[in-house]
Amino acid sequence: MQTNKNIVVKKFGGTSVGTLERIENVATRVLRDHTEKGESPVIVVSAMSGETNRLVRLANDLNPYYRGPAYDMLLASGEQVAVALLTIALEKKGAKAAPLLAHQVGIQTDAIFSKARIRSIDTTKIQALVERGVIPVVAGFQGVTEDDQITTLGRGGSDTTAVALAAALKGSACEIYTDVPAVYSADPRLVAKARELKTIAFEEMMEMASVGSKVLHFRAVEIAAKYNIKIHSRSSFEDREGTWVMAEGNMLENPVVSSVTHDPATVVIKLNPVPAGAGFLADLFGRLAEKNVVVDIITQSASEKSGKSAEGWQRLHFSIPEEDLAQTEKILHEILKAETEVTILREMAKISVIGVGMKNHPGVAARFFKIFKDHKVDVHLVTTSDIKISAVIDKSQLKEVAEALHTEFDLDA
Amino acid sequence: MQTNKNIVVKKFGGTSVGTLERIENVATRVLRDHTEKGESPVIVVSAMSGETNRLVRLANDLNPYYRGPAYDMLLASGEQVAVALLTIALEKKGAKAAPLLAHQVGIQTDAIFSKARIRSIDTTKIQALVERGVIPVVAGFQGVTEDDQITTLGRGGSDTTAVALAAALKGSACEIYTDVPAVYSADPRLVAKARELKTIAFEEMMEMASVGSKVLHFRAVEIAAKYNIKIHSRSSFEDREGTWVMAEGNMLENPVVSSVTHDPATVVIKLNPVPAGAGFLADLFGRLAEKNVVVDIITQSASEKSGKSAEGWQRLHFSIPEEDLAQTEKILHEILKAETEVTILREMAKISVIGVGMKNHPGVAARFFKIFKDHKVDVHLVTTSDIKISAVIDKSQLKEVAEALHTEFDLDA
Numbered sequence: 001m002q003t004n005k006n007i008v009v010k011k012f013g014g015t016s017v018g019t020l021e022r023i024e025n026v027a028t029r030v031l032r033d034h035t036e037k038g039e040s041p042v043i044v045v046s047a048m049s050g051e052t053n054r055l056v057r058l059a060n061d062l063n064p065y066y067r068g069p070a071y072d073m074l075l076a077s078g079e080q081v082a083v084a085l086l087t088i089a090l091e092k093k094g095a096k097a098a099p100l101l102a103h104q105v106g107i108q109t110d111a112i113f114s115k116a117r118i119r120s121i122d123t124t125k126i127q128a129l130v131e132r133g134v135i136p137v138v139a140g141f142q143g144v145t146e147d148d149q150i151t152t153l154g155r156g157g158s159d160t161t162a163v164a165l166a167a168a169l170k171g172s173a174c175e176i177y178t179d180v181p182a183v184y185s186a187d188p189r190l191v192a193k194a195r196e197l198k199t200i201a202f203e204e205m206m207e208m209a210s211v212g213s214k215v216l217h218f219r220a221v222e223i224a225a226k227y228n229i230k231i232h233s234r235s236s237f238e239d240r241e242g243t244w245v246m247a248e249g250n251m252l253e254n255p256v257v258s259s260v261t262h263d264p265a266t267v268v269i270k271l272n273p274v275p276a277g278a279g280f281l282a283d284l285f286g287r288l289a290e291k292n293v294v295v296d297i298i299t300q301s302a303s304e305k306s307g308k309s310a311e312g313w314q315r316l317h318f319s320i321p322e323e324d325l326a327q328t329e330k331i332l333h334e335i336l337k338a339e340t341e342v343t344i345l346r347e348m349a350k351i352s353v354i355g356v357g358m359k360n361h362p363g364v365a366a367r368f369f370k371i372f373k374d375h376k377v378d379v380h381l382v383t384t385s386d387i388k389i390s391a392v393i394d395k396s397q398l399k400e401v402a403e404a405l406h407t408e409f410d411l412d413a
Numbered sequence: 414m415q416t417n418k419n420i421v422v423k424k425f426g427g428t429s430v431g432t433l434e435r436i437e438n439v440a441t442r443v444l445r446d447h448t449e450k451g452e453s454p455v456i457v458v459s460a461m462s463g464e465t466n467r468l469v470r471l472a473n474d475l476n477p478y479y480r481g482p483a484y485d486m487l488l489a490s491g492e493q494v495a496v497a498l499l500t501i502a503l504e505k506k507g508a509k510a511a512p513l514l515a516h517q518v519g520i521q522t523d524a525i526f527s528k529a530r531i532r533s534i535d536t537t538k539i540q541a542l543v544e545r546g547v548i549p550v551v552a553g554f555q556g557v558t559e560d561d562q563i564t565t566l567g568r569g570g571s572d573t574t575a576v577a578l579a580a581a582l583k584g585s586a587c588e589i590y591t592d593v594p595a596v597y598s599a600d601p602r603l604v605a606k607a608r609e610l611k612t613i614a615f616e617e618m619m620e621m622a623s624v625g626s627k628v629l630h631f632r633a634v635e636i637a638a639k640y641n642i643k644i645h646s647r648s649s650f651e652d653r654e655g656t657w658v659m660a661e662g663n664m665l666e667n668p669v670v671s672s673v674t675h676d677p678a679t680v681v682i683k684l685n686p687v688p689a690g691a692g693f694l695a696d697l698f699g700r701l702a703e704k705n706v707v708v709d710i711i712t713q714s715a716s717e718k719s720g721k722s723a724e725g726w727q728r729l730h731f732s733i734p735e736e737d738l739a740q741t742e743k744i745l746h747e748i749l750k751a752e753t754e755v756t757i758l759r760e761m762a763k764i765s766v767i768g769v770g771m772k773n774h775p776g777v778a779a780r781f782f783k784i785f786k787d788h789k790v791d792v793h794l795v796t797t798s799d800i801k802i803s804a805v806i807d808k809s810q811l812k813e814v815a816e817a818l819h820t821e822f823d824l825d826a
Contacts, residue, residue: 020474058498061433063505070504070512074497077490084487085471091483092476099483103516104561148517 006040007130007169008033011140011162014049015179016236017082020089026177026236027089030135034095040130042169044140044162045086047078064326067292072113072142072152076102079139079158087137097135100125102142102150107161109143109151115292116143116151117219118160121168138165156209156217163220167227174229176216177236183208183215183243185411186260190402195413200258201248201356205231207388208261211352221245248356256364257355257409260402265322266296268345268380268392271336273303273313281316287331293324296350297381297392319350319381319392345380349398352390353405359386371404419453420543420582421446424553424575427462428592429649430495433502439590439649440502443548447508453543455582457553457575458499460491465568477739480705485526485555485565489515492552492571500550510548513538515555515563520574522556522564528705529556529564530632531573534581551578569622569630576633580640587642589629590649596621596628596656598824599673604815608826613671614661614769618644620801621674624765634658661769669777670768670822673815678735679709681758681793681805684749686716686726694729700744706737709763710794710805732763732794732805758793762811765803766818772799784817 010030017023033039046052055074059066083099090097106122126136140158143151153160159176166174182196183205200208202225209218216233224231224245234242248254274280281300288295296319303313320328325344332342358364368389372379377400381392393401406412423443430436446452459465468487472479496512503510519535539549553571556564566573572589579587595609596618613621615638622631629646637644637658647655661667687693694713701708711731733741738757745755771777781802785792790813794805806814819825 020471024475055494058433058494059501062437062498062501066501066504068504070497070500070510073512073514074494074501077493077497080490080493081468081471081487084483084490085475087483088472088475088479088487091479091481097483099486101486101563150514 006038007042007171008039008173008175009042009044009162009166009169009171010175011044011158011177012046012086012236013158013176013178014046014052016177017045017086018049020085022236023082023085023089026086027093027095029236030090031093031095034135041135042126042130042165043086043135043137044158044165045079045082045137046140046158047082051078051081065330067114069113069149072116073150075152076139076142076150079141083137083139090135090137095135096133097137098129100136100138102139103144103148105138107143107164109145109153111145111149111151112292113151115154116145118143118153118164121164123165123168126165126169153219154217156214156220159217159220160223163224163229163231166229167223172230174224174231176231176233178215178233179236180215181235181238181240181242183233183245183259185258186402186406187262190262190399191260191406192403193406193412195411197243197258199244199246199251201251201254202245203248203356203387204258204354205245207352207354207385208259211261211263211350211354211388211390216245254357255355255410256357256361257353257411258357259354260405260409260411261352261354262398262402263350264395264398266319266348266350266392267322267325268317268319268348269328269332270315270317270343270345271332272315272341272343274316274336274340276312276314283335284331287335288320288328291327291331293320293327295320297383297390299381317381319348322346347395348380348392349395350390350392351398351401351405352388353409354388355409356387358388365389367408368405371401371408375400375404377401419451420455420584421452421586421588422455422457422575422579422582422584423588424457424571424590425459425499425649426571426589426591427459427465429590430458430499431462433498435649436495436498436502439499440506440508442649443503444506444508447548454548455539455543455578456499456548456550457571457578458492458495458550459553459571461495464491464494478743480527482526482562485529486563488565489552489555489563492554496550496552503548503550508548509546510550511542513549513551515552516557516561518551520556520577522558522566524558524562524564525705526564528567529558531556531566531577534577536578536581539578539582566632567630569627569633572630572633573636576637576642576644579642580636585641585643587637587644589644589646591628591646592649593628594648594651594653594655596646596658596672598671599815599819600675603675603812604673604819606816606819606825608824610656610671612657612659612664614664614667615658616661616769616800617671617767618658620765620767620798621672624674624676624763624767624801624803629658667770668768668823669770669774670766670824671770672767673818673822673824674765674767675811675815676763677808677811679732679761679763679805680735680738681730681732681761682741682745683728683730683756683758684745685728685754685756687729687749687753689725689727696748697744700748701733701741704740704744706733706740708733710796710803712794730794732761735759760808761793761805762808763803763805764811764814764818765801766822767801768822769800771801778802780821781818784814784821788813788817790814
C-alpha cells in the first residue's frame with residue numbers, strides 16, 4: 001500500500017499562474033522540489049488572475065440575477081485553462097503530467113451552485129498517477145454533483161480543493177502559494193505597521209476568513225482544522241517560509257489579539273418597522289438563504305416609528321456583502337409592505353480584532369470600543385464571538401481605526 | 414416512444430455568438446422558431462469568435478510541438494464558455510435551457526487528440542430534456558474518450574457535432590448558422606462574380622471541405638451523407654434561406670462544375686533524391702500521420718541528380734497545410750540524410766474545380782489546364798478525383814486564375 005509519505009499538495013493561486021512566464025516558473029519550482037526533496041507533488045491551480053472576474057462580468061452583463069448550472073460551468077472554464085497550460089509547461093520540462101478536472105478526479109459536491117461544498121474526493125486516479133510518476137494537475141474551485149453537473153465552491157474555493165485533497169490523500173500538510181509572502185497581523189495596504197505572522201491558529205484563521213480576509217478560504221481552514229492538515233501559506237515568487245496555519249496546541253505562544261482584519265465591501269440594511277416575531281424573520285432570511293446571500297450581523301430592537309404601536313413591530317438591521325445587494329433588494333421588494341422604511345448604508349466596512357488569547361483575557365471589548373470613542377467613530381453594528389469582536393463603521397474611517405487598534409493591541413512591527 | 418419529428422439541431426458558429434449581443438440575438442431567434450414553428454430545438458455552439466485562436470496562441474507560446482490531452486482540454490474551454498452564456502441568455506428570456514458539455518452528453522470519440530472522431534452519441538439525456546420542454550445547449554467541437562479524457566474534433570468540428578447529433582436523434586435536417594448567408598460558387602473575397610448556390614451535393618461539399626473551403630467541416634458532410642441528413646447552411650444575421658446540402662439525387666440539376674475553391678495556406682516540399690521504394694515512403698508518411706499531419710498531394714518521379722545512379726533513387730514532392738510545417742520539418746530533419754536536398758515552397762495555394770457533373774462530361778481537365786497555359790501559371794502539383802481537379806500554384810497568381818476558371822465554367826453571377 002501507498003503510504004502517501006511524500007505526497008505534497010501544492011496550490012497555486014491566480015496571480016501565481018497569471019502569465020505564461022509565471023506558469024513556467026511554477027513548473028520549474030515544482031520540479032525542483034520534486035528532485036531536491038523527493039516530493040510527489042499533486043498540484044491544484046486557480047484560474048489565471050483576472051480570468052474569473054472577466055467571466056463573471058460576461059454573465060452579469062447578460063443577467064446579474066442568474067445563478068445556476070450555466071454560471072458555474074462558465075466560471076469553471078477559467079481553472080480548466082490554467083490546468084491545461086501548467087500541464088503543457090510541466091511536460092515541456094520533461095515531466096509527465098496529467099490535467100484533471102473535478103469530474104475526472106471525482107470531486108463530489110452538493111448542488112448549491114456558486115457556493116457548493118465538497119462531499120467526497122475519490123483519490124484512486126490521483127494515487128495511480130502518482131505511483132506511475134505522473135504529476136496530477138487538478139482544477140481548483142470546481143466540483144461535480146451526483147448527476148454530473150459542474151459546480152463551483154465560491155471565491156477562494158481552490159484553497160478548499162487543495163486542503164480537501166490533502167485530507168483525502170491522508171497528507172499532513174498543504175502548501176498554498178499566493179502573491180503575498182505570509183499572513184499579516186493586518187492588511188499592509190491599510191496598516192503600515194502590519195507584520196508577518198510565523199504561525200496562526202486554525203480558529204483565528206477561520207475568523208479572519210469569515211470577516212473578509214482574502215488570505216485563505218474559510219472552508220479550507222475548516223477542513224484543515226477538522227483533519228489537522230497544516231497549511232503553509234507562502235509566496236510563489238520568493239523561496240522563504242511563510243505562515244503556518246496549525247492547531248492552537250502546536251503554537252508556542254498566543255497573543256491576546258493576533259490580527260486586525262477588515263472587510264471593505266459591506267452594506268448595512270435598516271428596516272423600520274417590520275412585523276415582530278419569528279414569522280417575518282424566517283421568511284426574509286429564508287428567502288435570502290435560498291439565493292445564497294450570506295447575512296452577516298443581525299440586530300433587532302423595538303420600533304420607535306410614530307403612528308405604529310411598538311407592540312407587534314420592531315426595527316431590523318443587518319449587513320450583507322456588497323455583491324449581494326441587487327439580489328437582496330429584489331427580495332425586499334417582494335416581501336415588504338409600503339409601511340416599512342428601507343435605509344441602505346453603502347460604503348460601510350467591517351473591522352475586527354481576532355485572537356485565541358481573548359478566551360483567557362477579559363477586557364478586550366472595553367479596549368476595542370475605547371478606540372472608537374477616542375476617534376469619534378459611529379458604530380452601526382457589532383458582533384462578537386469568543387475569539388473575535390467586529391464592528392461595522394463608515395469606510396472613510398476604516399484606516400484610522402485599523403491603525404489605532406493595531407497599536408492598541410501591541411501588533412505594530 | 415418519442416418520434417423526434419420536431420427536433421431540429423441548430424448549430425451556431427463562432428461569429429454567431431461572437432458578442433453578448435449576438436448571443437442574445439441567437440436566443441431570440443431560437444425561441445421565435447420554437448414558438449412559431451413548434452420546433453424542439455437542440456442547440457450546438459462553437460467558441461466565441463477569436464477565442465479558439467487565443468487559446469491556441471497560449472499553448473503555442475508555451476510549446477508549439479505539444480499536442481495531447483492538455484491541449485484539447487485547453488481548447489474545449491472555449492465552447493464551454495459559449496454554452497454557458499447562451500444558456501443564461503435563453504433562461505433570461507423565460508426559456509428553460511440546460512448547458513451540456515461532451516462528457517455530460519456522452520459524445521464518445523477515439524483518443525486522437527486535436528483530431529478526434531466521434532464514435533457514438535448517447536441521446537438519452539438530450540431526449541429526456543426535450544420531453545420536459547428544456548432546450549439542450551450542447552458544446553460543439555469536443556468529445557470524451559472511453560477513459561474520460563477531453564478530446565477535440567479539429568477546426569470546424571462543431572459542424573460535425575451538430576450533424577452527428579442530428580443523426581443520433583434520427584432527425585432529417587440540421588441547420589448550420591454562420592456569418593455567410595450561403596455556400597458560394599467561389600470565395601466572394603477572391604472572385605467578384607461568385608454567386609450563392611441554392612443546393613449542392615454532399616459529394617461536392619465534401620470535396621470543397623477537403624480542398625480547404627472553410628464553409629463546412631469535412632466530417633460533418635461525410636456523416637450527413639451517410640445518414641442522409643440535409644444540411645441547411647445559412648446566415649445567423651439574416652432570415653432568408655441559405656444553401657441546402659443534400660443527396661445528388663434530390664437536386665434538380667447538376668452543372669458540370671459547381672464551384673471553384675481554393676486553399677491559400679499550402680506548402681510544397683520537394684525532396685531530391687530519396688531512396689526509391691515503399692520503405693522510405695512508409696517511414697516518412699507514417700511519422701507524419703503519427704503527428705496528424707495531413708499530407709495532401711504526393712508525386713514521385715525518377716531522380717536526375719548527378720552523381721547518383723537513377724537506380725534506387727527518386728524525387729518526391731508533396732504538399733501539406735502551412736500550419737503543419739514546423740512539425741514536418743522536424744520529422745524531415747530526423748530521417749533525411751545529408752545527400753537529400755530539401756526545397757520548401759511557401760506562399761503556395763491550391764485551386765480546384767468541383768462538380769458531380771464532371772463524372773458524365775469529359776474534357777473538363779483540358780479546359781482546366783488551358784486556363785493555366787493562357788495565364789502563364791506554373792503548376793507545381795496536380796491531383797484529380799472523379800468530381801474534382803486541383804492544382805498547386807503560386808499564391809500571387811491565385812486570384813487571376815480563380816476568376817478565369819469561374820468564367821470558363823459558366824459560374825459567373
